[in-house]
Amino acid sequence: DVKVTQSSRYLVKRTGEKVFLECVQDMDHENMFWYRQDPGLGLRLIYFSYDVKMKEKGDIPEGYSVSREKKERFSLILESASTNQTSMYLCASSFTLGGGPGYTFGSGTRLTVV
Amino acid sequence: AQRVTQPEKLLSVFKGAPVELKCNYSYSGSPELFWYVQYSRQRLQLLLRHISRESIKGFTADLNKGETSFHLKKPFAQEEDSAMYYCALRWRNDYKLSFGAGTTVTVRA
Numbered sequence: 001d002v003k004v005t006q007s008s009r010y011l012v013k014r015t016g017e018k019v020f021l022e023c024v025q026d027m028d029h030e031n032m033f034w035y036r037q038d039p040g041l042g043l044r045l046i047y048f049s050y051d052v053k054m055k056e057k058g059d060i061p062e063g064y065s066v067s068r069e070k071k072e073r074f075s076l077i078l079e080s081a082s083t084n085q086t087s088m089y090l091c092a093s094s095f096t097l098g099g100g101p102g103y104t105f106g107s108g109t110r111l112t113v114v
Numbered sequence: 115a116q117r118v119t120q121p122e123k124l125l126s127v128f129k130g131a132p133v134e135l136k137c138n139y140s141y142s143g144s145p146e147l148f149w150y151v152q153y154s155r156q157r158l159q160l161l162l163r164h165i166s167r168e169s170i171k172g173f174t175a176d177l178n179k180g181e182t183s184f185h186l187k188k189p190f191a192q193e194e195d196s197a198m199y200y201c202a203l204r205w206r207n208d209y210k211l212s213f214g215a216g217t218t219v220t221v222r223a
Contacts, residue, residue: 019171033211044213050209102202105216106157
């Protein structure tokens with residue numbers, strides 16, 4: 001029944017490491033998104049993709065990059081992890097414009113950078 | 115830039131009491147409004163959207179364009195309503211959702 005899968009539930013990485021967060025959806029959605037969720041700040045959009053190999057910056061893209069080589073997979077990359085990137089990361093997917101049932105979210109990856 | 119404001123970080127009510135979660139948004143065009151909910155140890159999920167004009171789990175929300183608000187209401191709160199609630203907005207013909215900071219609701223017995 002799981003439709004948006006994030007590969008890791010918990011991750012602990014060291015400062016300066018390159019970190020990959022993976023997300024896979026099986027609903028044939030065109031759009032995929034990466035958010036970070038922080039207490040008191042809500043969800044903030046990092047990057048999104050509306051098609052394979054297409055990507056657009058969200059509100060807080062600094063320190064992150066993304067990759068979408070296949071429609072079902074959207075990867076978030078922390079080029080050089082820092083402690084202020086410790087957060088819960090949520091992946092989501094949706095059909096394209098014009099409404100629909102909104103987003104489907106993954107269960108999240110809690111990343112700790114030490 | 116569009117903004118979604120949820121003024122209450124925490125809301126505590128007694129079981130059976132009414133509950134109202136406030137959501138205001140900055141005005142610029144014609145938005146779609148949503149409420150998402152995250153129960154403990156569960157993933158974030160859609161609760162309702164203004165276009166549907168539906169009641170889900172006893173919750174309703176009315177879009178008030180004059181006041182640019184989309185408050186979520188339930189007349190009789192239940193303990194299982196304890197969760198984090200996010201208001202979200204998407205402009206027409208846009209891909210992405212903008213979320214508020216969230217309101218944690220605790221329903222006490």
